[in-house]
Amino acid sequence: MRALYRSMLWLAVAIVVGLVGACNRDTATGTGGRPRVALVMKTLNNPFFIDMQRGAEKAAKDLNVDLIVQAADRETDVERQMQIVENLIQAHVGALALTPSGSREVVPVVGKANAANIPVVIVDTRLDQKAATDAGVKTASFVGSDNYRGGQIIGEYLVKASNGRAKVAVLEGIPGHETGDSRVRGFKDAIKGSPGVTIVASQPANWERDQGFNVFQNILQAHADIDTVFACNDIMALGAIEAIAAAGKAGRIRVLGFDAIDDARRAITEGKMTATVAQYPDEMGRAAIEAAVKAMKGEAVPPDIGVRIGLITRDNAARESEKQ
Amino acid sequence: MLRHRLSASGRRLGTLAGLFGLCVLLWTLTPHFLTVSNLLNVLEQTAINAVIAAGMTFVIISAGIDLSVGSLVAVAGVVLASTLHAGVPIPVALAVSLAVGFGFGLLNGLAITWGRLPPFIATLGMMSIARGCALLFTEGRPVSGFDPAFRSIATAKLLGIPAPVFMTIAVYLLAHFVLAETRFGRYVYSMGGNEEATRLSGVNVRLHKTLVYGVSGLASAVAAVLLTARLNSAQPIAGIMYELDAIAATVIGGTSLMGGEGGLGGTIIGALIMGVLRNGLNLLGVSSFIQQIVIGLVIVVAVLIDTVLKARKN
Numbered sequence: 001m002r003a004l005y006r007s008m009l010w011l012a013v014a015i016v017v018g019l020v021g022a023c024n025r026d027t028a029t030g031t032g033g034r035p036r037v038a039l040v041m042k043t044l045n046n047p048f049f050i051d052m053q054r055g056a057e058k059a060a061k062d063l064n065v066d067l068i069v070q071a072a073d074r075e076t077d078v079e080r081q082m083q084i085v086e087n088l089i090q091a092h093v094g095a096l097a098l099t100p101s102g103s104r105e106v107v108p109v110v111g112k113a114n115a116a117n118i119p120v121v122i123v124d125t126r127l128d129q130k131a132a133t134d135a136g137v138k139t140a141s142f143v144g145s146d147n148y149r150g151g152q153i154i155g156e157y158l159v160k161a162s163n164g165r166a167k168v169a170v171l172e173g174i175p176g177h178e179t180g181d182s183r184v185r186g187f188k189d190a191i192k193g194s195p196g197v198t199i200v201a202s203q204p205a206n207w208e209r210d211q212g213f214n215v216f217q218n219i220l221q222a223h224a225d226i227d228t229v230f231a232c233n234d235i236m237a238l239g240a241i242e243a244i245a246a247a248g249k250a251g252r253i254r255v256l257g258f259d260a261i262d263d264a265r266r267a268i269t270e271g272k273m274t275a276t277v278a279q280y281p282d283e284m285g286r287a288a289i290e291a292a293v294k295a296m297k298g299e300a301v302p303p304d305i306g307v308r309i310g311l312i313t314r315d316n317a318a319r320e321s322e323k324q
Numbered sequence: 325m326l327r328h329r330l331s332a333s334g335r336r337l338g339t340l341a342g343l344f345g346l347c348v349l350l351w352t353l354t355p356h357f358l359t360v361s362n363l364l365n366v367l368e369q370t371a372i373n374a375v376i377a378a379g380m381t382f383v384i385i386s387a388g389i390d391l392s393v394g395s396l397v398a399v400a401g402v403v404l405a406s407t408l409h410a411g412v413p414i415p416v417a418l419a420v421s422l423a424v425g426f427g428f429g430l431l432n433g434l435a436i437t438w439g440r441l442p443p444f445i446a447t448l449g450m451m452s453i454a455r456g457c458a459l460l461f462t463e464g465r466p467v468s469g470f471d472p473a474f475r476s477i478a479t480a481k482l483l484g485i486p487a488p489v490f491m492t493i494a495v496y497l498l499a500h501f502v503l504a505e506t507r508f509g510r511y512v513y514s515m516g517g518n519e520e521a522t523r524l525s526g527v528n529v530r531l532h533k534t535l536v537y538g539v540s541g542l543a544s545a546v547a548a549v550l551l552t553a554r555l556n557s558a559q560p561i562a563g564i565m566y567e568l569d570a571i572a573a574t575v576i577g578g579t580s581l582m583g584g585e586g587g588l589g590g591t592i593i594g595a596l597i598m599g600v601l602r603n604g605l606n607l608l609g610v611s612s613f614i615q616q617i618v619i620g621l622v623i624v625v626a627v628l629i630d631t632v633l634k635a636r637k638n
Contacts, residue, residue, distance in 0.1 A: 104469070
């Protein structure tokens with residue numbers, strides 16, 4: 001009896017899965033023999049990757065291919081991302097575009113794709129050069145903009161805007177994340193030549209808005225003289241803006257971010273934020289799918305496809321967002 | 325006792341039917357599911373969660389919970405990786421890593437038995453402490469690049485079957501033996517059923533409960549070995565939220581969160597259901613958002629079955 005009830009409830013689960021599956025059957029098997037390519041991203045909980053997906057979908061439509069978009073629930077979960085890629089290899093996709101959750105950790109699964117003769121285009125975050133060479137894995141191309149360069153751009157801007165005098169707090173991303181590390185390195189290298197610009201505190205706020213708020217609030221308690229905060233992404237910067245308002249210091253602290261998400265552009269237009277760095281994830285997504293389709297057809301693909309990166313300040317924040 | 329066993333095997337049969345039904349369904353929906361290479365792929369992907377869930381089963385049968393397993397995977401992993409990088413022979417490095425996992429697990433147990441903390445709180449604290457240790461130990465950076473001999477733990481194949489599958493089978497056989505055939509195993513059930521009665525019948529509850537958390541820590545360390553070999557890297561941020569997957573596999577497998585009943589046969593099926601489901605949803609190209617909803621529904625339904633059945637029984 002118990003087994004019967006249990007089976008009946010499982011049947012209910014099966015029906016749900018079946019319905020979901022049936023709706024997606026076309027993408028799974030390919031409609032009318034159209035080639036299928038897959039875009040595997042770090043997560044979908046970030047506007048950055050949603051924009052990337054949008055660009056990729058547009059390219060897939062233009063090129064007349066079916067696109068499968070998948071991502072792990074959490075940006076940190078490399079093992080899950082590896083599973084997704086393994087499963088897509090089993091589904092015999094024609095080509096893969098991948099934003100690695102870990103520069104070294106995805107190398108083994110890129111090797112598996114190589115073994116299955118599925119071309120891989122790496123997007124946004126580079127593979128670790130040494131790990132890739134050691135494992136002998138091949139990629140068709142890299143599509144992305146340089147996080148290190150972005151860090152430099154915002155650092156150079158600060159030196160100019162502050163006339164070489166600033167006390168800076170840095171809000172870092174998740175420790176050990178290549179993206180955040182590169183941004184901080186670029187920033188530090190850019191201010192190196194200006195002894196008047198000093199970093200007085202540097203703490204991780206794990207890419208999150210609430211932690212950006214709390215961590216910066218704590219930093220302000222310890223260092224009341226801070227006049228600039230550089231957050232490694234806009235989400236943390238927006239948290240810091242709230243902390244600044246709560247401390248009654250609105251307008252007296254420069255806020256620098258990264259990513260140029262819509263909320264940050266708005267904050268810049270309203271004068272609450274100073275500057276951010278724009279990457280163009282939709283262009284990345286489009287270029288990635290174009291490269292993947294070329295590689296699938298056996299056409300030549302450049303090994304490195306740069307996507308523009310630029311400074312956003314009050315001068316161009318509104319204009320840029322209209323374009324989107 | 326006989327009745328207890330019968331109802332357990334009946335429940336397991338139901339879950340097994342669920343797994344089987346899921347497989348048949350995926351087979352009809354996509355031609356890529358029922359292939360030898362994909363099924364081996366699923367088994368390989370399930371290994372890590374299955375191993376952690378084996379330890380979790382001990383804890384949950386004893387009416388406890390272990391939220392620290394994901395962080396223990398990270399600690400054991402980075403210790404393993406650093407020891408290997410220091411040039412220590414592989415067996416020694418493995419032993420060190422397993423000892424670290426076991427040791428952190430025992431600390432959980434001591435906080436619960438001697439400190440009288442609820443398991444939820446003690447292991448919640450450990451979740452953060454162990455994560456911090458892993459980050460501190462590596463200065464936040466992943467430790468990667470190992471000898472092919474070590475990597476063969478994840479990459480080797482025997483008769484075409486990946487090594488992690490054999491490792492999982494070995495872990496389950498051993499764990500099943502301990503749980504079903506030893507005195508310690510019987511105490512795990514009786515502590516979960518009625519701790520006070522167990523104490524009054526002369527069992528050293530403190531000792532055995534501490535050991536239960538040691539077993540869970542040990543299982544996490546075994547999972548860390550698999551994960552490190554598979555990714556060719558140990559990350560201090562590895563294993564975040566793995567505790568939830570392990571708890572899910574355990575409860576889908578019919579082990580009651582109230583303690584005292586359940587078993588490893590159910591847990592392995594629970595882990596496979598999660599693995600097959602994720603694999604199938606990927607093969608079908610289902611949106612990641614919908615995948616989360618489906619997996620959540622499966623967990624809730626599985627536990628619902630238990631609650632409904634319990635209510636009927638009483």
